[in-house]
Amino acid sequence: MDLSLSDEQKQLQEQAERFVRDKYAFDARRKIAATDRGWLPENWAQFAELGWLGMSFSEDDGGYGGGPIETMIVMEQFGKGLVLEPFLPTVVLGGGMIARSGSKAQKEALLAPMIEGKKQFALAWLERQSRYNLADVSLKATKEGAGWSLSGHKGVVYNAASADHIIVLARTAGSAREPKGLTLFIVDGKAKGLSRRDYPTQDSLRASELTFDKVSVGADAVLGKVDEGFGVVEDGVDRAIVALCAEATGCMDAINAATLEYIKTRKQFGVAIGKFQVLQHRMVDCFTNAQEARSMTLMASLKIDDKDSVVRAKAASGAKVQIGKSGRFCGQSAVQMHGGMGVTDELSVSHYFKRLTMIDLMFGNQQHHLTRYSNLAMAA
Amino acid sequence: MDLALKPEHQAFADEVREFARKNLSPATKEKTLSGKHYDRDDHVVWQQALGRQGWLTYTWPKKYGGPGWGVTERYLFENVLAEEGAPRIIPFGVKMVGPVIYTFGTAEQKERFLPGIAASTVAWCQGYSEPGAGSDLANLRTRAVREGDHYIVNGQKTWTSYAHWGDWIFCLVRTNTEAKPQEGISFLLIDMKTPGVTVRPIIMLDGAHAVNDVFLDNVKVPVANLIGKENEGWTCAKFLLANERLGIAEVPASKRGVGMLRALSDDPSMAERIADIDLQVQALEMSELRALSTMALGGAPGPEVSTLKVRGSEIQQRIAELAMEAVGEYAAPYQPGMLFHDTNETPVGPDHAPPAAPRYFNMRKTSIYGGSTEIQKNIVSKMVLGL
Numbered sequence: 092m093d094l095s096l097s098d099e100q101k102q103l104q105e106q107a108e109r110f111v112r113d114k115y116a117f118d119a120r121r122k123i124a125a126t127d128r129g130w131l132p133e134n135w136a137q138f139a140e141l142g143w144l145g146m147s148f149s150e151d152d153g154g155y156g157g158g159p160i161e162t163m164i165v166m167e168q169f170g171k172g173l174v175l176e177p178f179l180p181t182v183v184l185g186g187g188m189i190a191r192s193g194s195k196a197q198k199e200a201l202l203a204p205m206i207e208g209k210k211q212f213a214l215a216w217l218e219r220q221s222r223y224n225l226a227d228v229s230l231k232a233t234k235e236g237a238g239w240s241l242s243g244h245k246g247v248v249y250n251a252a253s254a255d256h257i258i259v260l261a262r263t264a265g266s267a268r269e270p271k272g273l274t275l276f277i278v279d280g281k282a283k284g285l286s287r288r289d290y291p292t293q294d295s296l297r298a299s300e301l302t303f304d305k306v307s308v309g310a311d312a313v314l315g316k317v318d319e320g321f322g323v324v325e326d327g328v329d330r331a332i333v334a335l336c337a338e339a340t341g342c343m344d345a346i347n348a349a350t351l352e353y354i355k356t357r358k359q360f361g362v363a364i365g366k367f368q369v370l371q372h373r374m375v376d377c378f379t380n381a382q383e384a385r386s387m388t389l390m391a392s393l394k395i396d397d398k399d400s401v402v403r404a405k406a407a408s409g410a411k412v413q414i415g416k417s418g419r420f421c422g423q424s425a426v427q428m429h430g431g432m433g434v435t436d437e438l439s440v441s442h443y444f445k446r447l448t449m450i451d452l453m454f455g456n457q458q459h460h461l462t463r464y465s466n467l468a469m470a471a
Numbered sequence: 472m473d474l475a476l477k478p479e480h481q482a483f484a485d486e487v488r489e490f491a492r493k494n495l496s497p498a499t500k501e502k503t504l505s506g507k508h509y510d511r512d513d514h515v516v517w518q519q520a521l522g523r524q525g526w527l528t529y530t531w532p533k534k535y536g537g538p539g540w541g542v543t544e545r546y547l548f549e550n551v552l553a554e555e556g557a558p559r560i561i562p563f564g565v566k567m568v569g570p571v572i573y574t575f576g577t578a579e580q581k582e583r584f585l586p587g588i589a590a591s592t593v594a595w596c597q598g599y600s601e602p603g604a605g606s607d608l609a610n611l612r613t614r615a616v617r618e619g620d621h622y623i624v625n626g627q628k629t630w631t632s633y634a635h636w637g638d639w640i641f642c643l644v645r646t647n648t649e650a651k652p653q654e655g656i657s658f659l660l661i662d663m664k665t666p667g668v669t670v671r672p673i674i675m676l677d678g679a680h681a682v683n684d685v686f687l688d689n690v691k692v693p694v695a696n697l698i699g700k701e702n703e704g705w706t707c708a709k710f711l712l713a714n715e716r717l718g719i720a721e722v723p724a725s726k727r728g729v730g731m732l733r734a735l736s737d738d739p740s741m742a743e744r745i746a747d748i749d750l751q752v753q754a755l756e757m758s759e760l761r762a763l764s765t766m767a768l769g770g771a772p773g774p775e776v777s778t779l780k781v782r783g784s785e786i787q788q789r790i791a792e793l794a795m796e797a798v799g800e801y802a803a804p805y806q807p808g809m810l811f812h813d814t815n816e817t818p819v820g821p822d823h824a825p826p827a828a829p830r831y832f833n834m835r836k837t838s839i840y841g842g843s844t845e846i847q848k849n850i851v852s853k854m855v856l857g858l
Contacts, residue, residue, distance in 0.1 A: 092473065092474055092475070092476065092480070092542065092543040092546070092760075093472055093473050093764075094472055094760060094761055094764040095472065095764060095768070096472065097472075100472075160472050351856055351857075351858075354858070355857070355858065365858045366858070368849070368852075371848065371849070371852035371856075371858045372845070372848045372852065374852065374856055374858065375778070375848040375851045375852050375855075375856065376848075378778070378851065378855065378856060379778040379781065379782065379851075382758055382775070382778060383751075383754040383755075383758060383782070385761075386754050386755075386757035386758040386761060387750070387753065387754050387757065389472075389757060389761070390474075390753060390754075390757045393472060393473065393474040394474065409750050409753060412747070412750050413750060413754055461743055461746055461747055461750075462743060464746050464749075464750065465742045465743045465745070465746035466742075468733075468745075468746055468749060469733075469742055
């Protein structure tokens with residue numbers, strides 16, 4: 092048992108801190124969010140150059156042999172800066188799933204260029220009716236010669252507009268909510284029959300609604316095995332959840348720091364409002380919540396490579412419950428303690444609040460993961 | 472970074488488990504698992520066994536007789552013992568006054584007091600709180616006036632756990648009434664057999680006798696029993712409290728509590744509430760491990776451990792609350808015989824019913840003792856957040 096960062100990991104942390112400090116000041120982020128893509132290619136190129144796009148992949152896959160702790164370190168800093176570049180969909184979700192389940196040809200064609208910064212991905216799993224159920228999929232893939240034809244709808248697909256390839260969860264067999272009978276397909280982002288409706292999200296990211304109208308793909312587009320995509324996507328999402336928890340931890344640190352600074356300087360009744368015990372104790376509760384979020388994120392990051400999928404699932408769900416709880420507490424408290432300023436667009440606090448709120452909803456909220464964890468713990 | 476246990480740690484855990492199975496009396500273990508009260512011998516026999524093994528002082532540095540364990544061994548030791556149903560180690564000697572003596576005491580004091588603590592042949596209690604000095608501890612009034620080679624001590628201590636079992640009491644006493652409250656306090660060791668020391672029981676809301684008033688009436692204490700310098704006792708007091716707050720989170724016992732909750736409730740509506748407390752325990756455990764591994768790199772526990780105490784007490788309370796809810800109306804029958812005495816009587820209601828409500832009532836103390844939740848938040852607010 093060892094909970095200290097290695098020298099290389101400390102360097103990575105400093106590097107990521109520096110990136111956020113240099114490139115993600117509040118106004119700079121606003122400008123990035125307003126660009127066409129919603130993120131900056133020069134930043135992405137820098138990620139590639141710094142080795143961040145390959146750090147968590149094995150050397151066999153062309154990466155640098157790191158793992159979830161490296162992802163955690165970088166994501167936490169991204170949370171502090173509310174970084175907009177699509178690291179989660181491209182590297183953690185897309186890259187991760189391809190590395191674990193892709194064929195040799197897929198890894199060569201997709202993973203290697205991704206690590207060089209030349210390809211981006213998106214994961215299309217959600218549908219209008221799915222809510223948090225990963226298996227609630229009705230987009231259909233039917234056999235078409237040697238390949239497949241995809242028809243149906245996918246929603247809130249983050250980074251779809253920038254993605255070179257979209258990984259699509261489709262039903263190839265079974266009934267509406269059955270985990271069995273789902274298959275993942277890697278679809279070209281510009282495929283014929285694929286149309287997009289793009290929009291910004293509450294927290295200044297980009298997502299799209301996708302319509303698939305008889306989109307044809309070859310047999311080599313299948314990621315993993317036919318009818319057995321559910322396990323792959325569930326595992327991929329669990330790992331993404333852990334990365335997301337690290338991002339949330341960074342958000343909480345930043346929103347707490349901003350609030351602490353605010354209550355030390357804002358004066359009412361002739362004193363800094365931080366002199367009032369009711370605010371002091373609330374601030375301590377924020378601090379404690381962030382500590383717990385960090386602890387659970389670390390726990391999950393240390394367990395998410397476990398051989399046992401139940402251990403991984405419990406770790407991800409357990410951390411997500413904490414993040415939901417702590418994120419809501421820190422977010423709402425920060426807004427409240429900022430008073431009227433907290434509900435404006437002008438300070439960073441509302442932006443962190445919005446991101447923390449969306450993080451809770453992503454891949455299942457606190458209640459969803461509490462139920463999932465409870466069921467897994469009871470079954471054990 | 473790694474959570475995995477190395478083979479030698481696995482072997483260590485096995486060794487601790489085997490020791491517990493050989494040395495922990497089945498009757499004591501049964502009391503732990505069924506929520507009954509221990510008597511003095513349950514603690515003494517067990518702690519002396521740990522003492523003979525050299526494990527009672529597991530948190531001490533090697534040069535004072537500690538086993539020299541790292542964070543992992545400490546973690547495993549505490550967890551395995553809790554799983555095996557061992558009573559918690561009474562902290563006043565080995566976790567509180569011991570470290571104060573080896574940190575601030577003279578060579579002679581170390582030689583005189585540490586062996587009895589390490590062997591658990593001398594029982595200690597803590598003379599901190601007073602009727603007028605609870606959360607505002609520095610307001611304490613117990614007066615020690617120097618007369619030659621002695622202090623004459625007068626005053627009253629209260630909430631003194633196990634004073635009725637104690638051989639010695641470590642006291643905060645006022646030696647200077649002119650200075651600022653924190654600057655006139657000294658740390659004094661008092662033999663409970665000294666004339667003028669009187670113990671009066673305080674019965675708690677669950678019917679148990681664990682705490683007492685201690686009256687000090689012209690008690691003559693040798694100056695040789697002063698730890699540290701006169702009027703610098705507050706330094707010892709703060710050092711002790713920070714140590715106290717770390718272990719007070721009681722994570723291993725709470726883990727055992729979660730396991731017991733799962734075993735005794737088949738009500739599906741309870742499952743998610745148990746899952747929620749299970750996760751809170753995990754978060755607390757990980758936070759404590761992070762604090763310990765920072766300490767392993769050198770350094771005393773910082774004021775942020777106050778948050779562990781706050782959460783730890785909330786969690787213990789919540790577990791007791793859920794256990795009572797699981798019992799339902801059978802928590803109502805008051806059955807002190809089932810809690811305090813060995814008995815062959817069958818309980819009214821399920822086996823786990825008799826201690827459920829008393830334990831819930833009793834656990835309210837956790838957010839009050841050792842510095843109340845509100846005081847801990849004041850500490851973090853001032854020391855960590857700079858408010």
